[in-house]
Amino acid sequence: MTRLPDRSRIVRLPADPHQGERGVALVVVLLLTVALSAIGASLLLLAQTDTYTSMNYRMMSQARYGAESGALKAVNYLTQTYLTPGYAGDPLSSYNYTVSPVTYNNAPVVLSADPNKASNYPSAAVQTAFSASVQGSIASGQTVNYNAYATLISMREIQEYGASSPRVIQTWQITATGSLGGARPATVEVGSTLERQLSSAYSFGVFATKVVCGALDFGGNSVNDSYDSSAISYSGGVPVTQQSGSRVGTNGNLSVGGHAEVYGTLSTPRTGVGNCNNGAVNALTESGQADVEEGIIQLPQALTYPTPASPTPAPSTASTNWSGNTCADLGLAAPQCTGTSGNLTFDPAGGTLVFGNVNLNAGATVHLKAGIYNLNSIKLNGNSNLIIDNGPVFLNVAGVSQTTPVDLTGGSVANPSFDPTTFHVVYGGTGEVKFNGGTSTAMLLYAPNADVTVNGGGHVYGAIVGATVKDTGGAQFHYDRRGQNDFFVAGNFMMSSFTWKKY
Secondary structure, X not given: OOOOOOHHHOOOOOOOOOHHHOOHHHHHHHHXXXXXXXXXXXXXHHHHHHHHHXXXXXXXXXXXXXXXXXXHHXXXXXXXXXXXXXXXXXXXXXXXXXXXXXXXXXXXXXEEOOOOOOOEOOOHHHHHHHHHHOEEEEEEOEEEEEEEEEEEEEEEEEOOOOOOOOEEEEEEEEEEEEEEOOOOOEEEEEEEEEEEEEXXXXXXXXXXXXXXXXXXXXXXXXXXXXXXXXXXXXXXXXXXXXXXXXXXXXXXXXXXXXXXXXXXXXXXXXXXXXXXXXXXXXXXXXXXXXXXXXXXXXXXXXXXXXXXXXXXXXXXXXXXXXXXXXXXXXXXOOOOEEEEOOEEEEOOOOOEEEOOEEEEOOOOEEEEOOEEEEEOEEEEXXXXXXXXXXXXXXXXXXXOOOOOOEEOOOEEEEOOOOOHHHEEEEEOOOOOEEEEOEOOOEEXXXXXXXXXXXXXXXXXXXXXXXXEEEEOOOOEEEXXXXXXXXXXXXXXXXXXXXXXXXX
């Protein structure tokens, strides 16, 4: 007989509450593995992207440095080697400079070292020289090649102050390219404008070109103020001046002491105020109660004043006495010379009078009428008088073998018109220039390489350019503001714009 199991002895286990979740861990692990794999792949991709970004930036920077090198090579050639048109191999007649850009054979004038841009310039020699100078390569891990071309945007011919012949002023647009080859090439193009502006030789009442301490030196009761010779108001027979508008400048330092007053601005590329050291020239040194009323203007660079041309025809170095001689003694006749010994009047009558080393002595008086006077030197002695009857009078001084080619301290210079544009003293040498102020001393003195000393406490109406300018007796400098609108010279070269783009 079959025996049934005793159910009373069977143990029943409780039901497993997670029985339906068996295998979930595996699924979670798989999902996490997929997520981590995705994150890992993303990180790898991000790292690769950063690597490529860094590499692209590096290559772009290298290409840009190359392009900038090409632009600077073009600037160096155009400012240091290139001769502006106007000579036998490159006549101005080849150009149409009434349009912009300037054209030759009805196409823009171009100098090129870029194989993708053709040159169009009248002189083959200039084309060749530019192309050879304005291309090359830089080794910086990878070789960076560069080149450039320049387009002539504008050109004009001017008669520069103090120069014997016209001068050509140009503006160039420079386009330069830097490139790297290889599997991942980079090309950058930069553009810049090179120009040369005009400025007045008399933009300042007093300017000193040397970079030294005390290049300008005013002391005592010296005053710098201003007036306008085209609209003079008189009081007591002399112009009324304004305690403003004076402009003094130097490539070096201004030293003012005592009660000296500059009723205007100081312009200089230097910075800093205080004691000056010639090894580190600062802008301004003040002592006592001296002051520059309208502050300091920092120039972006030192100003260049071109050396005036030597007088033509050249004067002799023989002595010439304007005091004790008659017109006949000087080999002159009317209208070029009239009057008597000790009281002569000179009139170039549209030409040029040429003298050697001129002396004016013993209370004698000489009158000058409008025209050109070429001298080797001039010296006033014994209370002599030099009077400007009308103008413009140009006193062009050669200064051959003379340490002080202009010495007017022994007499007086009178220009009753108080219009300094009627009396110009022009000297290109390095000798000393000395004169006194007076009651009606009105002149424009242009001696950019000479040390200028102003003695006495008189008045000087007009403007002065010298290597240094020193006042020894409290002179009153009255800047003619009209001067800044005339008598132009070529200024410094300037890079007036800069752009770049990547290909």
